[in-house]
Amino acid sequence: MKALVLAGGSGTRLRPITHTSAKQLVPVANKPVLFYGLEAIAEAGVTEVGIVVGDTAAEIRAAVGDGSAFGVDVTYIPQAAPLGLAHAVLIARDFLGDDDFVMYLGDNFVVGGIADLVDAFRAERPDAQILLTRVPNPTAFGVAELDAAGQVIGLEEKPRRPRSELALVGVYLFSPAVHEAVRAIEPSWRGELEITHAVQWLIDAGREVRSTTISGYWKDTGNVTDMLEVNRSVLETLERRIDGTVDDDSEIIGRVRIEAGAEVTGSRILGPAVVGPGTVVAGSYVGPFTSIAGDCRIEDSEIEYSIVLRGSSLRGVGRVEASLVGRDVEVTPATRKPAAHRLVLGDHSKVRISS
Template identity: 70%
Template sequence: MKALVLSGGSGTRLRPLTHTSAKQLVPVANKPILFYVLEGIADAGVTDVGIVVGDTAEEIRAAVGDGSRFGISVTYIPQHQPLGLAHAVRTARAWLGEDDFVMYLGDNFLLGGISAQLEEFRIRRPAAQIMLTRVPNPSAFGVATLDDTGRVRVLEEKPEFPKSDLALVGVYFFTPVVHAAVDAIQPSARGELEITDAIQWLLDQNLPVTSSTVDGYWKDTGNATDMLEVNRSVLESLAPRCEGAVDDESELVGRVVIEKGAVIVRSRIVGPAVVGGGTRVEGSYIGPFTSVGEDCTIADSEIEYSIVLAGTAIDGVRRIEASMIGRQVRVTPAPRSPQAHRLILGDHSKVQIRS
């Protein structure tokens, strides 16, 4: 059994953060989403892992290395253009050989891992096994329609008029017969080889395709809102820990993690929250569901329900909430006069300003 992890793609919905960073390496609770994926694969007992990489290949390689830190062995598989999930399977064909495999999208977060689903696949060994979850906006996903007995009948990729609210979770289990399906399909209207079309081909050949419904927490972390929600979910499971320095004038309330080397001075931190190593928090308030990365400075400021990446400084800002702030950012108060906003923004930025 092998695992194929997809870590290409440009992450357009997370711009401007992903102009300079792989979307799979954007952290929640100070750990990249991709690391949760690899840990889940290792926990399921799969150690032979291929990671499909694109333009951010060097960054992914630098972060993951040979995989030994996760208890796995990693092979990197270049995909020169992101032409669909089925195209990624085709790209990895030589490495996959005739092995069964699980394909896991590297920007998906699935609480509870995949061990149970993998064991079910090994026992039943259908041509394909998919995971489904009910969503309020199925037209944004691949959608499955089941018959009255619960068997998979039809799959559609981002349909304009969905026939059900069952979305495909970004984890798929396949036997080698999927390669024939990938070779048989044509690019979709958006120019991609869709994995839903490949699975539909299997169904049309009367090959067994099974499904299970995910009752636990799952998110496709494709945008800032979902990243903040995943961050909240992970932080809620934290066990409080303090390995940094906290002075007598500071207060830690609830599930708060202070990493080694962090310094907290005259501040109040209400959990769940995590403060990374080397970060200094002084005269500030950090509210629930906030993760602050390594080597940051937060002074005379308030921040809540936010993600702050490494090396950022926030100084003298009264209130920040529901925000994602990238690496090496400087956030300071604007001059009180003249009454104007001075902005330096990258492409595809979104800014909300009080008028």
């Protein structure tokens, strides 16, 4: 069995962060989301991995390399434009050959991995296996309809009137039968070859399509709210470890990881939280579910339930929460007078300012 990991796409819902960074490399608990997927694939015993890349190919290649750090062998597959998940299967035909494969969306996060799912597929070998989970907003996802016996009878991509609350999780398993399906379908109204249409083609052709409804944790990390929620979930599993320096005037409570080279002075850190290497936390409060990457400075500030990327600083900021701070960002207090706001914001930013 092989794996096909999708790491293209523009990440519009994470702008402005994704103007300068691949969405799959935005870190959760100081580790890129994509890395969790590669580790899950390796743990399932799959070692041949094709990664579909787009405009951020150079950044993905630099981060993942040949895959040896994850115990896999990586082949990069360029995709000229994000033309749909089924299109990714189409262009990966030479890599996939006639092998079964698992397709994993690189910005998805599944707690518990996929080893059991892969083992079951290998043993039973249906033509396709999809993962489903109940969501409150099915219009934002591919949605599956099941009959009374639990058999998949229909799929629809981002329906206006969903026939169920069962959304497709970004992990699929296929036999070589899917290659005929992706060649047979036409682009949707979005101009993309939809994987839901390919699976529907298999159903209509009488092929065996199975589903597994998971009750565990899954998130599509395509927006800030979900990124913060995944960060919270991962930090819940954190083990306390203090490798950096903490002075006597500081208080470290609960599951806190302070990486080697980090320095904490006169501060209070309440876990779960992680402080990256080379970061300085001085005279500050770091609250639960916060990930601070390496080479940051948090001085005379308070931050909670947030992600701070490498090289950024918060100085003299009274309170920051539920925030995603990009790389090399400077956050400082605004002057009291005149009563105006001075902003430098990327495209599609969203800012809340109190009057």
